[in-house]
Amino acid sequence: MDRCDTPAPAALADPRAARRAMREKRWTGPTAGIAPGRVQANLVVLPRAAAFDFLLFCQRNPKPCPLLAAGEPGAVTLPGWADDLDIRSDLSGYRVFEHGVCVAETDDVTAWWRDDLVTLALGCSFSFEQALLDAELPVRHHELGRNVPMYRTNIDCTPAGPFHGKMVVSMRPYRPADAIRAVQVTARFPAVHGAPIHVAEPEQLGITDLAHADFGDDPVIHAGEIPVFWACGVTPQVVLETAEPPFCITHKPGHMLVTDRTNTSLAG
Amino acid sequence: MDRCDTPAPAALADPRAARRAMREKRWTGPTAGIAPGRVQANLVVLPRAAAFDFLLFCQRNPKPCPLLAAGEPGAVTLPGWADDLDIRSDLSGYRVFEHGVCVAETDDVTAWWRDDLVTLALGCSFSFEQALLDAELPVRHHELGRNVPMYRTNIDCTPAGPFHGKMVVSMRPYRPADAIRAVQVTARFPAVHGAPIHVAEPEQLGITDLAHADFGDDPVIHAGEIPVFWACGVTPQVVLETAEPPFCITHKPGHMLVTDRTNTSLAG
Numbered sequence: 001m002d003r004c005d006t007p008a009p010a011a012l013a014d015p016r017a018a019r020r021a022m023r024e025k026r027w028t029g030p031t032a033g034i035a036p037g038r039v040q041a042n043l044v045v046l047p048r049a050a051a052f053d054f055l056l057f058c059q060r061n062p063k064p065c066p067l068l069a070a071g072e073p074g075a076v077t078l079p080g081w082a083d084d085l086d087i088r089s090d091l092s093g094y095r096v097f098e099h100g101v102c103v104a105e106t107d108d109v110t111a112w113w114r115d116d117l118v119t120l121a122l123g124c125s126f127s128f129e130q131a132l133l134d135a136e137l138p139v140r141h142h143e144l145g146r147n148v149p150m151y152r153t154n155i156d157c158t159p160a161g162p163f164h165g166k167m168v169v170s171m172r173p174y175r176p177a178d179a180i181r182a183v184q185v186t187a188r189f190p191a192v193h194g195a196p197i198h199v200a201e202p203e204q205l206g207i208t209d210l211a212h213a214d215f216g217d218d219p220v221i222h223a224g225e226i227p228v229f230w231a232c233g234v235t236p237q238v239v240l241e242t243a244e245p246p247f248c249i250t251h252k253p254g255h256m257l258v259t260d261r262t263n264t265s266l267a268g
Numbered sequence: 269m270d271r272c273d274t275p276a277p278a279a280l281a282d283p284r285a286a287r288r289a290m291r292e293k294r295w296t297g298p299t300a301g302i303a304p305g306r307v308q309a310n311l312v313v314l315p316r317a318a319a320f321d322f323l324l325f326c327q328r329n330p331k332p333c334p335l336l337a338a339g340e341p342g343a344v345t346l347p348g349w350a351d352d353l354d355i356r357s358d359l360s361g362y363r364v365f366e367h368g369v370c371v372a373e374t375d376d377v378t379a380w381w382r383d384d385l386v387t388l389a390l391g392c393s394f395s396f397e398q399a400l401l402d403a404e405l406p407v408r409h410h411e412l413g414r415n416v417p418m419y420r421t422n423i424d425c426t427p428a429g430p431f432h433g434k435m436v437v438s439m440r441p442y443r444p445a446d447a448i449r450a451v452q453v454t455a456r457f458p459a460v461h462g463a464p465i466h467v468a469e470p471e472q473l474g475i476t477d478l479a480h481a482d483f484g485d486d487p488v489i490h491a492g493e494i495p496v497f498w499a500c501g502v503t504p505q506v507v508l509e510t511a512e513p514p515f516c517i518t519h520k521p522g523h524m525l526v527t528d529r530t531n532t533s534l535a536g
Binding site for chain 2: 176183200224
């Protein structure tokens, strides 16, 4: 959910080269701006038993948890998504959790790998933000060099096994006519959160103080603009922390899985 | 722009049969509910010189003036839109204008026909309202058996020749999540006004008293709903009255041109 306006080193423009640089720890920074135009994904790695419940959770909550790819148990690849992938080393940062507690922040999880681990890749708003920009709909937090403002809502996700919790949303302000166009543009991308889930009226979501975000940076909303709310990939992170599965690996915030697929290829 | 919830006589379910009944004046009522699922259109008939400017106006203002079909000068048919059409008699009601003044309201304009008249058919919100209902998005004024509320706005249409004026909008209230779905559903129908032009914040359109409509019936807006505004086919009617072309024929309000095309066929 971090901002994607950092200029990418030219050598990191190719997604395969970028993953290689991260594997060899020549690049350990965030992935914003790396491999422009390519899908970047949230990473969730779970033991098979927990992965089953989490897959159900994603199926039941596709807007906050749009599942892009799921690997075979034990496999370190995601065929069709990233050539020559080794999911244990090809991100520039990981977090390792045991029973909901972060026990390590590292740039390589090979030492933690197990044969029952299932790799799940979830869509990220980077993709639809590119679509907004391509449609000449400016993204405020990019302009300001900030993180997107995110809020806890009163919307219950549909539970699955131990996974449950409230939906988290990201907010981008637009003038009303642009809000309508933003719906049209992002509706074409259900694999990366899709159309907004709410517009105007933040109190209907249980957001009582729009000026102060629960995650990310506080918003800047100009006169005449209305808040537009999209389901947010922080939702599964909060749900994972609450469920406290025995073991879990995620990307470090801002250090996404860089895939070979273009954002545009996701358009419906 | 009239409501389309009146039950149709079974004999008027087929569009060709319905036009025949109107031609023979066996049916002289409004067309709401007639030939369900078929495109109904606003009719504008102008002398060739004025038609040229009006065509330019439609091209420049496609959201309020979505041109579906344009006939040859003098022709009483619209090939591809209505089998065996005689535009002079196949509507159940017409209005005839001279220099902006309504000089006749009639069910047959054969006596007024001229070889230089051009028939123009403009999309109507009936079509996208069917799409909303099919998507389980209720249309409030249908539920109430009323006409849709319509408002003059402060938005200038792009002028062409003598044709100029402010855009008129229709308003349908929705809860925010349904407003977003309504954008998605109607965006597929650019030939019949398409996506809304505005949402929430009526004062931005210069609408200072949402409770009182300028045309149609006053709205009923429930708690938690926001107003959603679509460009409206009353815009060209107002523009025509203002421009005062030497001669003009339109449909009588609610007495639309019934075509053979299905509403669904217009989906983009």
